[in-house]
Each structure stands twice: as C-alpha cells, then as structure tokens.
Amino acid sequence: MKYLVTGAAGFIGSHITDRLLGLGHEVVGFDNFSTGQRPFLADAYRNPKFSMIEAELLDPSAITEAVIGCDAVIHFAANADIRGGLASPRKDLEQNTLATFNVLEAMRESGVKRILFSSTAAALGEPTEFPTPETCAIPDQTSLYGASKMACEGLISSYCEGFGFEGYVYRFVSILGPRYPHGHVYDFVKQLLADPNHLNIIGDGSPKKSYLHVHDCVNAVLHTGDTLRTANQASKRYQVYHLGAPEYCQVKDSASWICNAMSLQPELRFGTGARGWIGDNPFVYLNIEKILSTGWKPTFSIRESVEDTVAWLISNPWIFESRE
C-alpha cells in the first residue's frame, strides 16, 4: 500500500511513517517543517520506499499532486499549539480547518477515499461525563484549537456521507514517548536540566489528565484504520475513536515521577488555579471501550510513558535547542 502522511516530520507522524515503512508500505511524507524535525525522519530517509515533499497544505496544488496514486491519507499535520490560539486565531483556522479541507479536496480530485485523522480530546471542551465517550454531548469549544479540530471532524464526516469517503477520526489524549516535542514533560525536564533545584508548575498541580504512549497510539491507529479497516463495520464509513489510557494522573504525580526519573528532589513551586491557561481543560479522561473492543490495548502505563519520555528527552537535548 502507498500512504501519504501529512505532518510526517512531526512527533506522531514520524512514528507512523517509521511503522508503515517497517510493515513494507510505501510512504510519501508531507511536511512544511514549521514544527517538524528532520532528525525524526533519519531512518525513513534511508528507506527507498520513502519520499518526502516539503510544502504547505495551504497550497492546494502541492497536496493535490502529493495524493495522486496513494491508497490512503494519514492526515496528522496540524497546528498543535493550543495555548497560542488566542494570540493568532487565524493559525488554527488555516493550518487545521483549511488545510484539512485542502486535503479532502485533493483526495476527491484524485479518487483517494480513505483518510485517518488526528483529532483531539481538546475538541470535547470541558465534558461533564467521565470517562468521556465518543457519543458525549456536543461540546462548547474552549479553545480555537479544539474548535478547528471539531470543524475538521465535521468536514471528514460530511465527505464520508457525500462523497463515499472512508474516515477514521482519533481523538487523542496527550501523547508521550520518544520525539515528544512540547507539553508539560518537555517543560519540566527542560527546567530541571537548567536548574535541578527548582521546578515551577503552572497552576496548582491538581489537573487530572490521561496520557498515551506514542507506540500505543500508532498501534491503535494502524490496527483500526489499516489492519481491521471496516471489515467489522462495513456499514459505517465514518468511525470516531477515543484514544487514551484507561487511567489518569494529576500533574503533581507526573512532576514527582519526572523528578524521580531524573534522581532529583527540587523544590516544587506551584501556581494557583486548576487551569494552566485559557482553554486548558482541568480533567481529561476518555472512555476507550470502543477502541478496546477492536482488540487493541495499551502496553504502557502513564507512569511508564512519562518515564520513557524523560529518558528520550535527556538523551536528545538537541530538541530543546531546536525549538527556541
């Protein structure tokens, strides 16, 4: 099979790329390298079944050309900077909503009909049902990022209904593991490398969040969107899966695991309030019964995912410099 992977140089996209190549598939990577990292594709570049297109999804001709001859598109390119949404609202609109529209139109023009899409638990706003199932109530959006991802979901489902597309939408919790490029583990490790005696935590450390290891994430995506596909659900061209761990932790738990993993005992300086910033959701815990029912299960606990992330960050300090 030949896959187009958008965001191929990104955290999750590069793992998807490696896994597909390992399975013998052909992969066309697509990335504008705005946040993607060339080192993430070091293995891929050595594989003759990999080719890379450096271009913008806002350029319809580039994506239209890229999609020709592919069997499916794994559309994981996105502006994933939730906190930055208020500073530049147009970015979520363009890099997420418009980019996804361009991907869908390119697919339609080329007759490619299968799309796997990285949505997010952030598109669920602040749910009232925990663990939160795929069928939860229509959320009030609390971030421009979440709003844009839900807009993408709507586009994909309407293309499934209107144009016979086959769509797989994955609402991720925060993903951890090797190549982890931003988020609280990144911030904490970076702080502790600079000053092992103090750790500043935004907010009071009470937020409860679920996390998933990137290897478990990639397993789930390819298991349902590639291996199984609609074999078991032929009548339904559009599937949404919640992807997370069957547990959650508090930010203060994670902070203590990180300190332990680094053999440090810094003074912890907490802020106030449960929300780190506007749009931050103080409780993220997804119901994953649907994805579990497909036979997939996570192999890392949250603590193991945090520890694996710390180990990778310490071995790859260049990541901190790459994003200054």
Added chain:
Amino acid sequence: MKYLVTGAAGFIGSHITDRLLGLGHEVVGFDNFSTGQRPFLADAYRNPKFSMIEAELLDPSAITEAVIGCDAVIHFAANADIRGGLASPRKDLEQNTLATFNVLEAMRESGVKRILFSSTAAALGEPTEFPTPETCAIPDQTSLYGASKMACEGLISSYCEGFGFEGYVYRFVSILGPRYPHGHVYDFVKQLLADPNHLNIIGDGSPKKSYLHVHDCVNAVLHTGDTLRTANQASKRYQVYHLGAPEYCQVKDSASWICNAMSLQPELRFGTGARGWIGDNPFVYLNIEKILSTGWKPTFSIRESVEDTVAWLISNPWIFESRE
C-alpha cells in the same frame, strides 16, 4: 442600540431588520445580494435609522468597517443551499465558516462582543434522540452545510471562552412565512402555479419535519439575545437554543395543506425513499424546552405557517422569477 445584521436582505435577516427598526434600534444591514432580495428591505430603506452596506463577508476590511460602533452583531448571512454542497464544497467553507471567522475577527478588532448566530438543525446530522435536545451526542455531519454551521458554532464558543464574547446560537428547523425564498413549500407552489393538475414530490412523502414561522423565530431570537440576554444566566457567556415548533408533520401532510390552501386537487406523484437527496435528514424534531423555559412560545402551528407561506407566495409571484 445599534445592530449589524449580516444577511439583512435575506429571508430571516430582513424580518430581524424590520423588527429591530420597529423597536427603535439603529440597524446597519450587510449583504452581498447573492440570494438576498432588495424588495425585502423596502420598509427598512424608508427608515432613517437604517443603512445598508453591499459587500462580501470574505472581504475582512468591509466587515471590520461595518462593525465599528455597533452594540451587537446578528450574523445571519450564510450559504443556505444544503443540496448544492456536493456540487461546490468550497462555498459552505467560505460563505459560512470563513465568513463567520471574519465576522468574529472584525468584532474582536472593534471591541464588539455580542453575537447572535443562525445555526441549523442540519448541524445535528441524523440524531437518534427525539425530540433532539441541545445536549445531544456529537453528530456525524451528513452535509457540508451542517458541517460548516457546526464549525461556526465552535468558533463562536471558543471566542466566548477565549475573548469574553457573549454568544447566542440558534439551531433552526426550517423557517416558513412571508419572504420564504426556497424549500418544499416554494417548490410545490411553483409547480402548482405552472400546472395545477400535477404535483411531483421528491421522495416518498414520509419525511417528518418540524417548521417554525419566521415571526416566531424572530421573537425567539430577540427575546433571548436582546431582551433577556444573560440576565438570568450571567455565568454563561455562550448559549445554544433549539428553535422549532413543538410538533412535526410529514411532507405528504404539508403537500395536502398546500393543495387545500390553493383550492387544488392535483395528482400527487411520489418518488421513492425517505431522503430527498444526500444529506437530507428524514426526521427533524427539536426539543425546545430550553427556549420555552425563557417564556417564549410559538404562536403559529405548522399548518398555519405553511398556509401563511402559500398566501405570501401567491401574492408575490415575482419571487419565483427572481431566482431563476
């Protein structure tokens, strides 16, 4: 108060405009007249408190200028052609999603924070809960129109959360009454005026749909988004209301009311299947408990709404020619 009404020359927008002017408010109309009708604004043009801007919402400078000095925006401009979505997917994206983004950004730039928005029952896809409440499950979108309107809802709610906007979103069933410019009553009356002996009905006539008279619709919008505002709900800056009648009818009922109203007994020629077209929802029936709890109630039955629409269409045959 000074209101900006986008889509002021449209079916519902022109009624909102007339009502606001009748209440003594100042109104700036904004319309590109792509489907709007100048005769709908005949009364408004005679009112010194009315001014009109003929421009595109895709032109950010035009909308930014229009919004300056307004107390609120009633954003009712839209591409409302559900059926045409598959022929030109970009239209829903541009005229609904992007246009709404431009309105929100113009408001943010000018410090205008109150927005009333016309969403739609079509944004609920094909619900499984009837009558369908505001808190129904996240829908699979079945039309590009519905997807774009839900994208607009997400933008508005994220602006309420992120920028302190005050948002009122109204998910309408199909609206009927004077100035009704398209839909099944329009199609049926047009057919019967051309040939009183035959009436072709798309589909089998079984679809069950709720309708609301435009006067009841305008009452509900201004009652909640203007008169009451957040007085009773000060803690919630974002409100979604389902707007419909507390009943539904079948297309075949409506056909018979229309024939009666026109004193005709044509041969009814039914098609097959419950859906008129891809994306058509065979059952639309909203739970209106929330809007009823504000004290609003509808004054027209569905049958009365249909009859009033027929009467207006017969008295205004120019409408059929204006849209050829």
